[in-house]
Amino acid sequence: MESNKSTKRKRVDEKTPLQQKRVKLLEGRKRLPIWQKQNEIRSVLRDHDVLVLSGETGSGKSTQVPQFILDQPWCRGKIATTQPRRVAAISLARRVAEEMGTPLGSSSPASKVGYSVRFDENTSPSTRIKYLTEGMLLQEMLRDATMGQYSCVIVDEVHERSVNVDLILGFLKLLLSTRRDKPLKVVVMSATADVDSLRRFFSERPTPIRSAISTAVTADTVETDGNESGPESEASWDGLSDSEQHRAASMAEDDRCSEKSVAYCHVEGRQYPVLTRYLDSHSDDIMETTLHRIFQIHCKEPMPGDLLVFMTGSDKILDLQKIVEEYAQNLTSDFPKLLVLPLFAALSQAAQQRPFQPAPPNTRKVILSTNIAETSVTVPGVRFVVDTGMAKVKQFRIRLGLDSLLVKQISKSSADQRKGRAGREAPGQCHRLYTEAAYRSMDEHDKPEILRCDLSAAVLTMKARGADDVLGFPFLTPPPRDAMEKALLNLLQLGALQGTGRISALGRKIARLPLTPSLGRVIIEAARPEMDCLLEVIDIVACLSVESIWLNVDTEEVRERAQIARQQLAKRSGDHLTLLAAVQAYAAEQSDRRRWADDHLISHRAMQSVMDVRKQLTAQCKQAKLLLRTTEASSASDEGLQERVLKCFLRGFSGNVARLCPDGSYKTFIGNQTVAIHPSSVLRGRKLEAILYNEFVYTSKAYGRNVSAVQLRWFEEVVE
Template sequence: MGKDGGDEEVIEENGNERKDQEKGLVGYSVRFDHRVPPGTKIKYVTEGMLLQELLRDPHLRQYSAIIVDEIHERSVDVDLLSGFLKQIVTGDKVGRGGIPLKVVVMSATAQVEHIKKFFSSDDSLKNGTSGEEVEYLQIEGRQFPVEVIHEPKPVADIQEALIKTVFKIHTQEPLSDKHGKKDILCFLTGQEEIEAAQRLIEEFAETLDPKVPKVKVFPLFGQLSMEAQHEAFQPIKHPFTRKIVLATNIAETSVTVPGVRYVVDCGKAKVKQYRPRLGMESLLAKPISKSSAIQRTGRAGREGPGKCFRLYTADTFATLQKTDLPEILRTDVLGAVLTMKARGIDDVLSFPLMDRPEIEAVENALVHLHVLGALGDDGRITDMGRKMVMFPVTAPYARVLLAAADQKYDCLLEAIDIIACITAGDDIFMQVRSEEDKESVDVYRKELQRREGDLITYLNTMQRFVSTPSSDRATFCKQRRINVRNMRQALNIRKQLRSLSVKTKMLLQDDAPPPPPDSEVTTYQPVSPETAERILKAFLKGFAMKTAILAPDSSYVTAHGKHVVAIHPSSSMHGVKREAIMFLEHVYTQKNYAKKVSAIQAGWIAEALAV
């Protein structure tokens, strides 16, 4: 569990505090890992875990105090949790037998007033005594000073400005000082921009006077292999050389590059945003917030005094939003609405939230949940909805699992394998960088691919993987450039979904005995086309809205919304023309892309929408 993971510390009641503390009675509960010995006084949990506990214990009677750390990160879960905590704190204490709940929230930046106001009772707001019952304590952070340098005029070409700034730093600033190395960290928006900048910097470096120190460039973004990412963290071995790291936002939030004393900030980041009106997401470069710019600046001052060069003007900085949009305003609120409904919130529009999504977004989610069968005509959660919230997957996937468990489709284990692969993080199939590798990897991957499309390909991959003896699994992954970490995660999720299926009586214990390690090594038998059809029909129960029909002009037109959609190049269906497709993801980047694509028959769509 990362110390900056935004986890809550939950303090449990009863027992002798002092003595128990000395016994070290601290427990934790995170996904796949729980250690809560009897008599535990302090429990570390994830937000998702506590939300799950709220299903059973709506007043959190088990707890006397809750500490929410890193609340400024503003995940959907922390926002929902804050709403429930506010209701408990400001409501009557009847549900808790009159015992109040203490809530401590901890935040690193901005938003203090916003958060303070939110946790104040509505009565105190009316009386104009806002924040009266919310106590506030500030602790100064410690950092070396960082000088901020803005561009005097807006720059026309970001790459050009980057090169100019990088080499100005490189030729005018020392390689190291008493605090250590003085390397450069540049924040860019994505892989393409980073690779272009790397080429330009390396080209320009060739022209440098031999008396000037050398430079070595390290790209750093999430899709890079662990080894390649690791390289960017190592101190440079060659003498007389400066390290230049070109990174995405990964270096702002997830990792800390040591040795950095100069930051170059392009002022933008790619942001995923859900468009409720279009029922799709976009992934586009947008101006960052002030707090994000300040966070980037701080990366220059961790080891000694530093400098931050912003490739935008001071005026532009002044126009930036104070903070980033919280996740709840950037994602489909389908899950959030179902979470509320399952915890007894009938009127989701009046549920207290630090930031409220547009009414239209909530209404779309309600309609979608109704289509999925999670909500009845009266807007209340159905038995099916209650079953759906038991599963740690989004509502459409949960709906697929329920359909797959139905006799009509009878493919629960297969659906679990596919969903485990898809929800295990980034795509289990890593991108292949060199052309050479691509050829051999493609040969192996082709064997896994099926003409039904990506979903059955994932199933094939999982089935092949588990029927491979464990001593050969590393090779299996390496040959196909399968991300081993994600594959391991997929196995964990598979196990969890199977056991939840047993718990919810969707699966008989006998059908899927919890397998001891390596016991699943069996002969591999690919699914029949008939089974594949049943699987795809089960997925349509969750994704009938995400379908497209091949138009006479050979483009795919979405059934819902009538937009032209292209099959993403990462899909095994890329370039393939079939009667109709179902896709699990719909993202606008360069254009409207369908991802995780399967071939279906047009007639199946109406069939899936019928009850």
Template sequence: MAPSQPELTKGKKRKRDHGSTTTERVKKGTGKLIRFEAEAEGEGEGKTEDADNKDEAPPENPEQTRDLEPIHQKPGHRHEHSHKSSLHPRRQQRDFPKAHTTLPPHVLKKRDELLPIRKSLPIWPHVKSIRAALRENNVLVLTGETGSGKSTQVPQFLLSEPWCTKTIAITQPRRVAAISLARRVAEEMGSLFGNQSPSAKVGYSVRFDNATGPGTRIKFLTEGMLLQEMLRDPEMSQYSAVVVDEVHERSVNVDLILGFLRNLVAGVDKGRKRKTPLKVVVMSATADVQALVQFFGEGLQTSARDVEVETGDSGAARTKSGKPSIDSPESKPDQSTNSKSSNQPTQGHSQVSTCFVEGRQYPVKTVYLPSPTQDWVETSLKIIFQIHYKEPLPGDILVFLTGQDTIEGLEKLINEYAQGMDADVPKLLALPLFAALPQHAQQRIFTPTPPRTRKVILATNIAETSVTVPGVRYVIDCGKSKIKQFRNRLGLESLLVKPISKSAAIQRKGRAGREAAGQCYRLYTEEGFNTMEERTTPEILRCDLSHAILTMKARGADDVLNFPFLDRPPREALEKALLQLLHLSALEETGAISEQGLKMAKLPLTPTLGRVLVEAARPERDCLLDVVDIISALSVENIFLNLVTEERKEEAEAARRELYRREGDHMTLLVTVQRYEEERSDRKAWCEKHFVSHRAMQNVMNVKKQLLQQCSQLKLLTSTDKADSSPSEAKTQAILACILRGFISNTARLMPDGSYKTLMGNQTVSIHPSSVLFGRKTEAIVFSEFVFTGKAWARGVSAVQLDWVSEVIEAIM
């Protein structure tokens, strides 16, 4: 039962990553960071802290970090940079606030407190080489492991550079990260934050929340936000540099950003050349340096060849021989920055620099199972109690499982077994953690552990990247996760339990070594580990590409088959998506983006939902406001609460009956949103009464507001349409026609045997039990979601007439 202890580490004294004197500092620093991450999870975002000093401007001191003694210069003694101002009129134009006043004392104090922590970060000694690298070249690939400090320090290092006259953008995959990093950097710089004051130098931009001002020089934003900006301002004229962080996570958005940036720095975008070059820093945790360097290096070389052809410049000819630097960082651990352009001084800016920064991590011992198991719940249970009896407190346990059901199963078992423990054994506190859990329940992992208690956090993938659980010294990893996979042929998504990659396993293990030395129990054998894929398949290789391609077309990247992909999706997947966009009339027959397609690309919606919206704005449909309500409800998590017990389910059914519509789920959503809005006194109580999620409804209202704004910007909101509180028959038909136009590939007809078969593809589908049409028979259905979980399910279903469907199909084929 007990997993074997690995012989390698047994009895051997574990070596720390650093000496004992620095350990204290490190611990202090780590602790701060974790508290700060935990705060960011909460509401309010601490915006009040500096609020009473709104008018006080911190000193502008661009030189401050240059000599590694940034903060020790007295405020007010700032350097004058008249030469810089005359060289860069843009800076004057932006009128970045100047420091005529002293800093608020508490802001100063905080800044000075943080300085020693900053200085102890592994990235701090690299400041000179990072700056030199970007003076020499326009692209830097920086590899920094967890805890290196790259996300907070790199933008600060670059701010004082002569080329940096505008703003630095730094992207994050998640909202919380963008917001909390911005707050941290503001504190470190002794600046106010966000839009507290026009002089605030650090800000962030995430959906529904833009906290930037005229003085913003460092701007943290989500990847999606940057992409939207890139559609509106193709040259990225407000930025001197773009830092792309967490590239190793390889979201579709990051892949698009990298492709666009490569074209931009290489100047291959037709007619798009910036006056001053854009500096690009690509930051990644794992050592994918070679692929990234090659990716940008090839682009630069192509452009250098173009220059040669155009100008006949003999100097440029030499670029051809200048290969991009492809040294792996591990091979040169003592040489922090590599650049191959030094031997070709005439060829500045045509190469890619690399930099490797070591991480900060305590050692973690790995323990494998002697033989494979299928029963993770049972095995986890044994290991949890084995750790609990054997290892001293403190030291919480983090268990990685695949989903809600296994988590709840294990939680129940732990609680049962824990009751049988002797009174002298410390208590065990099992805490589930998954995204669908209400916010307050998720917050429980951040509350201090009660005395003589060990926390056991039972988590999904959410704890791998999104949430940092404090206090963990033991990790149990089942080696699997649920992965979404798009099937091109069927056009449906499936969620499958699959083995994780080696890099994910290493990431999970690392969660045990954030605060002290730890242990990682892998519920698989060492051989099992060795057979795992090296890295997780990037999302772009396993998702529906229609949205990505629409974005590319909207940005003028017309030749999608030759787009610079870091990983090129199979031709079949690209063609499938192009065809889908053609059917949606987002593209012309020639493949060029249509006027309609451009509007769809600018909406924060999938192409299908975007198409529904655009259709609703047409005069003959004239139902935009109702459709916006439906789309808003479809854009958020399920607005109807999931009930567990049979009794509560029946209660909910009865309470919701007045909302249900026989036309299907879409009209039911419309009525629910309308009734919620009609409720003027207590919407929260209304939600509780109808078993509707209040949080989800608040999100619906946010999305609705944003969509209406964008509709008016895109000149879609010009109709005479009025939302009726009870849509007429004709209105209902118009609404369903719009839904059909977007989801024509998601239609099915009733077969004589009572099953449904899709009209395009002849696939059997079933109406999902969550639908109001579950168990009903109607001649045809249209559905907004098509998922495979053991069986093909249609979710978000409306009843339609077969001849409506045929009409649309004939029109587009």
């Protein structure tokens, strides 16, 4: 009692716990490297429109820069800070709210700090600082392409170069010269020193775009609805040259725009020194070398200090885990124990948490990880990094129209990022399992995603936000012209563009949906009265837009169980209707959905995201007045329904149809390429008149994934 009273008195004399906490937080902020730069940042932004700010991790730029500029006279509106990942947006907002002593998001109408990510909008009417994912900012631009509510847009982690960040940078560049009523300031933050291209990008005068962004928000009603589809030939069409003529014509007007002033500032990171080791000569057996190095470090280096090993994929990780564990059993008892922990995105949530838990006494953790540990998560306790120098990279091949996942050498900046993971808490070591010459020969940076992917979605994103002349869009790295033309033709074929190249009313509807243009087109098709299968198609599309719902099965015994469980759900027509059956059964399960998922060897996590997407799509379709029925048809085995559902998919994926040839192989209608049914399909090994597939992937050979049987006459009906 007595001691309680005395502490109470003490607190009254000094500060309340809340105030004490804020003082402590402020002390922490003052120790951040960026704190010293706050006056410079404020003054530079008074005089310039754009600030390029480079700084390594730990400089505090993501949390402090918005706070530094919040009370500036030019900053009357909101400040947006974009992040590539949802977790980062949420945790940064939480941190900044704490530092400012304001409640977070919608918890109070007075809250000044909030965040916005998919499925979770947490803001208040008083929100001034908003952290949001790049995708969310682009989504907001559908309502207001001028970003009118913001005085400042901070684009963080630009060095990661997602397609979305490239689009945002392009839009911001255009807005800097077109938004005159409410001035806009832009802060571009990047970890790497490759800031020259960013500075040049914002300094150069933009090539004017046909329809200015500020007048972009055209009403959907202006255009006629329907399936306007332009010429289907491969030849060039009017839209392109038209836009280019216009571009030339509006050059003169743009001469009046002043060039934008761009400032640059660098802030040091907080990083301990990391000793780098290379191989003397190239290793032919990287698994062997990795294994050897792990034990070398473990036996020579003192505790504590965990090991983080960067590898290419889950297969190699699980292989190496087995071998390391076998060898570790032979260690004599005078060495610490080894705990091997795999880390990759496909692991269950629980398994992904294990590297974050402290190791038992006298035990060293060895985390075998994919690129997930390079940017997405930070594993504590790591002092040794082993870098194999390789990663799996997705590459879209324009000519073939397919994705391939290839093991490739990483870039210098990726290697440096991996190295940095050893010096977060103490001095560390980075063991590069390649030669120093190999390091020097690496590309400086990874190829930006916009050079590696199908551009259909990006092109539709631009057009739906008023950037009509996509070939004239200001890209930090312009994609090749043939990739752009391929995307334009694909959108034209989907009916998302008119023959002139302008976006159609249908295209605007597709652009609002959080889906690829093809999947969006399927949704629109399903809402047509004669199709009448929107709810069913939403279920299937939701599955196709998330990670696979089928769990990986690695042992023989589990594989048999999985086959029996999946046979119960399997539909003869193929994977699309099988997915529908799975979602309907999961949704009907009232008592224990997790157990149902486990019993059917279906990923519960994936099913939860399916349900989230399903809810979001249903709500959006209602809003767009697309929904026709409120209850699903009774059964997925209704043949008329099956036919209608598959016809909808044909409309969105008409390029992904192959027919059976006399030699037993399948050949695509367009391009006459051989495609095999993916072994994960319920149709594997079957011979059918024709197949439709959602994804064309190249691994050991060309596979179609998510396959259904279709009839040739349907194809003719749908594609005309």
